[in-house]
Amino acid sequence: MAKVKYYYDPDSLSYRKIETKKGKKIRNLALFFTAAAIAGAMGAIILLNLNIINTPKELALERENKQLKLNFQLLNKDMSQLEEVVSYLEDKDNNIYRVYFEADPIPDNQRTAGFGGVNRYSNLEGYDNSEMIIEARTRMDILKKRISIQSKSLDEIVHLAEDKEEFLEKIPAIQPVRNEDLKRMASGYGWRSDPFTKARKFHYGMDFSAKTGTPIYATGDGVVARADNRATGFGNHIRIDHGYGYLSIYAHLSKYNVRKGQKVKRGDIIGYVGNTGRSRGPHLHYEVWKDDERINPMNFYYGSLTEEEFDAMLKASSLENQSLD
Structure with a gap:
């Protein structure tokens, strides 16, 4: 119940009841609500500009931004690992x-x-x-x-x-005659004494002394380029083209086991030891060529010799003795 307000009337020396006019009361209420609305709006503007509070949309954007930053951190971590x-x-x-x-x-x-x-x-x-x-x-x-x-x-x-x-x-990688079939490694690559003239002469291959008919093996895959006796001093001989600039020669054979143009695999028997051509006894003269130049066959036995056998072969091949051809 609203309180009744009075005022003192000096003329009548008594208190009189304050009568508020209805229109004035409505006007006062309107002024009050208008002032409150203006104050509220100004407060909201101030609060929003001061970032003290955020709208729901801004709060959602802020959460989304934080999530994106977290995703970027995870992405950077993944990239660092990659x-x-x-x-x-x-x-x-x-x-x-x-x-x-x-x-x-x-x-x-x-x-x-x-x-x-x-x-x-x-x-x-x-x-x-x-x-x-x-x-x-x-x-x-x-x-x-x-x-x-x-x-x-x-x-x-x-x-x-x-x-x-x-x-x-x-490429050539094995010995052309098996160790168990050898009498000895007669002569190696380098300066040697010629068996016919006794003059010092460069020997471009290796001589393997063995019995006539001892099997001779292809030292690498390839194609038989020649199998004939038309090369001076070699007698019956075989040439295998291995590709990549490599060629191997097997000379002084007793007979062939392949023909020109035939494909062979490393370890195939291609012929047999003999004493044909310019030779002082049954043996195989073996050469390796690379890009039309003769090179030391000692570098191509890694596929068939143990370390001890290779060392023994190296020592024997380095002796400056007499070759067999």
């Missing part, structure tokens, strides 16, 4: 794979180079988090480039490995 893995692969690629297959290493500045020219990320500028976004995008692009380069390098290594496997099968 960069470590790629760096490990690049190191093995340069220092093991490419070295083994005789390929030039890929320079680090080529693997990790950025992108020159126009600004690739101009469309990402002008935002609150532009710097963070551009940094992440740059790292990702460089990482993608490194992975692409590494992928191409591994494709090259696979191709080289396949070629290397074929190469290793073809």
Whole structure:
């Protein structure tokens, strides 16, 4: 119940009841609510500008922004782990794979180079988090480039490995006469005494002394280029073209076990020891050629000799004795 208000009337020396006119009361109420609305609006504007409180939309955007920053942190962590893995692969690629297959290493500045020219990320500028976004995008692009380069390098290594496997099968790699069939390794590569003239002469192959009819083995895969007796001093001889510039010669044979144009595999019997041509006794004269030059066959026995057998063979072949042809 509203309180009744009085005022003192000095004329009548008594208290009289205050009568509020209805229109005035309504006007006072209107003024009060107007002032309250203005004060509320001003307070809201001040609070919003001071960032003391946020609208629901702003709160939602703030949560979304925090989530995006968290996702960027996780992305950067994942990229760091990928960069470590790629760096490990690049190191093995340069220092093991490419070295083994005789390929030039890929320079680090080529693997990790950025992108020159126009600004690739101009469309990402002008935002609150532009710097963070551009940094992440740059790292990702460089990482993608490194992975692409590494992928191409591994494709090259696979191709080289396949070629290397074929190469290793073809080049001469075993002794043409088995140790158990040998009488002795009669003469090696180098200066020797000619058995006919006794003059000092360079011997371009190795002589293996063995009984007539002892099997002779192809030292690597290849194609028989010649099987005849039309080479001066060699008598019956065989030449095998191994590819990659390699050729092997087997001379003074008693008979052939292959013909010209025939494909042979390492370890196939291609002929038998004899004493034909310019020879002082039954033996095999064996030569290895590379790019039309004769080289020391001692470098091509890694596929059939133990370390001790190789050392013994090396010692015997280095003696400057008399050759058999």
